[in-house]
Amino acid sequence: MKIVVIGAGYVGITLSCLTEFGHEVTMLGRDKEKAARIARGVSPIYEPGLEEVLRAGIKKGLLKSTTDYSVVKDADVIFICVGTPSRDDGSIDLSQVETCSKSIGEQMRESGGYKVVVVKSTCLPGTTTDVVIPTVEKASGKKAGEDFGACMNPEFLREGSGVYDFMNPDKIVIGGIDSASQKVLSDLYSGFDQKFPRIFTDTNTAEMIKYGNNAMLATRISFMNELANICEHYHADVKEVSRAMGIDSRIGPKFLNAGAGFGGSCFPKDVKALISAAKKAGVKPSLLEEVMKINDSQPERMVDLAEKTIGDLTDKKVSILGLAFKSDTDDMRDSRSTVVIQSLLRKHAKVRAYDPKAMENARGMFDNMVTFCASKEECVKDADLVMVMTEWDEFKNMELSSINAPIIDGRRIIDPEKVAQRGLVYRGIGWKDNFRGGRP
Ligand SMILES: NC(=O)c1ccc[n+]([C@@H]2O[C@H](COP(=O)([O-])OP(=O)(O)OC[C@H]3O[C@@H](n4cnc5c(N)ncnc54)[C@H](O)[C@@H]3O)[C@@H](O)[C@H]2O)c1
Incomplete structure (x- = not known):
């Protein structure tokens, strides 16, 4: 099939x-330079395995990249993948969706x-x-x-494992608005293993499935954070609690950290x-409001x-390990590290930071108030406090000999035994201090 993808983002x-x-x-974007890079097999984002896919597609003559909307005329299927950001009041901003729907319609007017x-x-x-259908109809006269046809086909990939997730979807x-539209999309996905369940439904339900998914996962995280706050008071360890809870087949282990x-850009x-x-x-979203x-x-906690651990933060050297909102991505959107850094700066701490992939996206966000380091070793050198904000493998396995300061781990990824051997203070939200875990 001939496919046009509008919006060459994540x-x-x-x-x-x-x-x-x-x-x-055919990738259809707005930025000519970015389109040219994609056409050479250079990914606009960091995502493991993606450049290999781009280069293989180009080699087979199946992948193209452009900013020229006329490619829509020849397409069988046009995917709308543009951003749907929040407005200041939290409501959804559909302007990108409307703009590209109009452009699709204009091309369809001139094609059969x-x-x-x-x-x-x-x-x-x-x-x-x-929104989409009336805009396309108006611009195309069709x-x-x-x-x-028209379909809603939500995406469930996780940044950092996007290629794997796309190729191995849970569902x-x-x-679709009708079975003819659904059939085209079903044919498009026919090469995917039949073991991946297909759910055929109407467009409103498909749209809601995506929100249900993300709201549930976000709720699990906030639930565990609330439990962590209670754990702290009763000297219980939330990590052990979540591990044991996750073993229960009715609960499952994911998104309980x-x-x-x-x-990130989604939750x-x-x-x-x-x-x-x-x-x-007219529905009161009490639970969802609490989740937010x-x-x-949590970043303020x-x-x-940090203050409980080293006292007044004025002029203290605080090293931030990890800037991306999660590991294996360079995405800084709504990253918790940003909120933590802003708060540390308000308290006059001297902040240094390192991330394996997100440094470029982070530069410029803090008006030169943060020192960006070339390596984790440089970042933690002579620190008064180290804070782990992203669960990169590089931090999980890091050599602790260069650290001589307490560590606050927002992701609980360092082996507590290794920290204990170095005699360092190791703390996190909802933990027993310097908890070592394991059997007696
Ligand atoms: N990032 C994720 O992990 C993820 C996962 C599932 C769903 N989603 C959803 O998918 C959508 C896209 O997310 P994203 O993270 O890829 O966003 P993004 O901001 O990375 O990408 C959007 C792209 O669309 C381009 N664009 C906007 N208007 C355009 C137009 N008129 N013509 C051509 N290009 C245009 C932008 O330049 C940008 O490159 C959002 O609705 C998001 O909620 C994202």
Whole structure:
């Protein structure tokens, strides 16, 4: 099939994986330089395995990259993968979706053949039917369900393992306005192993499935953070609690990590959008509001712990290990490290930072108030306090000999035995201090 992907960001660029199934994929972005780099096989983001996919697609002649919307004329399927950021009040900003829907429609006005417009961006229920379709219809003069099809096909990949997740999805959700649209998308995914469940539904339900997914995962994290705060008071260890809870087959082990809270481009914005949509619908989103409140307070709890550990932070050298919102990505959007660093700067700490991949994205965010280091060793040298903010393997396995300061670990990734051998203070939210765990 001939596929056009609009928006070559984290999600859009990962759709280059469709070339592995023989589809012709054209990335359609706004930035000419970025488009030229993609055409040479250079990924605009850091994502393990992605450049190999890009280069293989280019070699087979299946992957192209452009900023010229006329490629829509020849497409069978057009994926909308543009951003759906939060407005200041938390509601969803659909301007990118509207702009590209209009551009799709304008190209469709001048072309024939049945095409399916697929929304992959995370959008609230009703967006495909009430925003995308009317905009495409108006610009094209064509009718959805007759001249063109429309689907909502939410994406569940995790940054850092995007290629793997895209190729091995837990589920493929195909929300369509009719069975003809669903059939095209189903054919497009026919090369994927049949063991991955396909869920055929309407577009509103498909849109809500994505919000349900993200809101549930965010809720689990905030739940564990609340439990961690209670654990601290009763000298219980939240890590052991979550490990034991996760063994229960009714609960499962994922997304039960207490710590600095969730960040990234999806959870905070999607929970806020759902809260705003609920209110608009007259539903009181009490639980979701608490999920956000707890999450917003976690970075401050990290800074409280820092003060409890080394006292007044004025002029103290605090080393931040990890800036990306999670490991294996360079994405800094809504990263908890940003909030922690801002708070440390307000308290006049001298902040140094290191991240294996996110340094470029982080530079410029702090008005030269943060010293960016070339390595973790340089970052922790002579520190008064070390704070681990991202669960990079590089930090998990790091040699501790260069650290002579207490460590506050927002991700609980360092082996407590190794820290104990060095005689260092090792603390985190909801832990027993210097907890070693294991059998007696
Ligand atoms: N990042 C994730 O892990 C993830 C996972 C699942 C779903 N999503 C959802 O997918 C959507 C995209 O997320 P992302 O992280 O890839 O965003 P992103 O900001 O990385 O990428 C969006 C891209 O769209 C481009 N764009 C915007 N308007 C355009 C237009 N009119 N024409 C061409 N290009 C245009 C932007 O330049 C940008 O490159 C969002 O709705 C997000 O919630 C993201």
